[in-house]
Amino acid sequence: VGELLQPGGYLKLIELGLEDCVKEIDAQRVLGYALFKDGKHTKLSYPLETFDSDVAGRSFHNGRFVQRMREKAASLSNVRLEQGTVTSLLEENGTIKGVQYKTKEGNELMRLYAPLTIVCDGCFSNLRRSL
Structure with missing residues (x-):
């Protein structure tokens, strides 16, 4: 199952120190949307001008992201992982x-x-x- 994390969600990952959870999982940077209808198209870009150049949406496989989050949680000294x-x-x-x-x-x-x-x-x- 695929997921699309909006730029605000990526900013929240940065705030929580979890941005590395979308690295090395084949996540694709997403800068906006493209709409196509009746042979016409238009582009809708996220308003990212005021943010760091790495800020964008991210598209990725949900399972890979969840696995990275589990690994991150399990690596913390105050977390006991029970499966x-x-x-x-x-x-x-x-x-x-x-x-x-x-x-x-x-x-x-x-x-x-x-x-x-x-x-x-x-x-x-x-x-x-x-x-």
């Missing part, structure tokens, strides 16, 4: 408190609690219904 498949959200008094998941090996069911739970399992989400 598995979430089977359900853990709710207490109407608030999501964590997740229940199967370990990567698939042989153990675990519970993990956190102050913030982000549901980001894609457009075919199984968890969205329970929110």
Whole structure:
């Protein structure tokens, strides 16, 4: 699945120190849009004149970007990476408190609690219904 990160999104990556996550994943710089209809065309450029020359949109394969973000997170000393498949959200008094998941090996069911739970399992989400 392809993604188009707008210039503002790239600026946010820079602000967070994550701009290297779009490097070496075949990301293409995008400077605007081209519209074609009935043999005519027009170009719409992003208004980038006031930014550093590297600022532009980026088009890339979603999986490669997500993998780079995972690698970046795993490299941080205050992050512990747990991999598995979430089977359900853990709710207490109407608030999501964590997740229940199967370990990567698939042989153990675990519970993990956190102050913030982000549901980001894609457009075919199984968890969205329970929110």
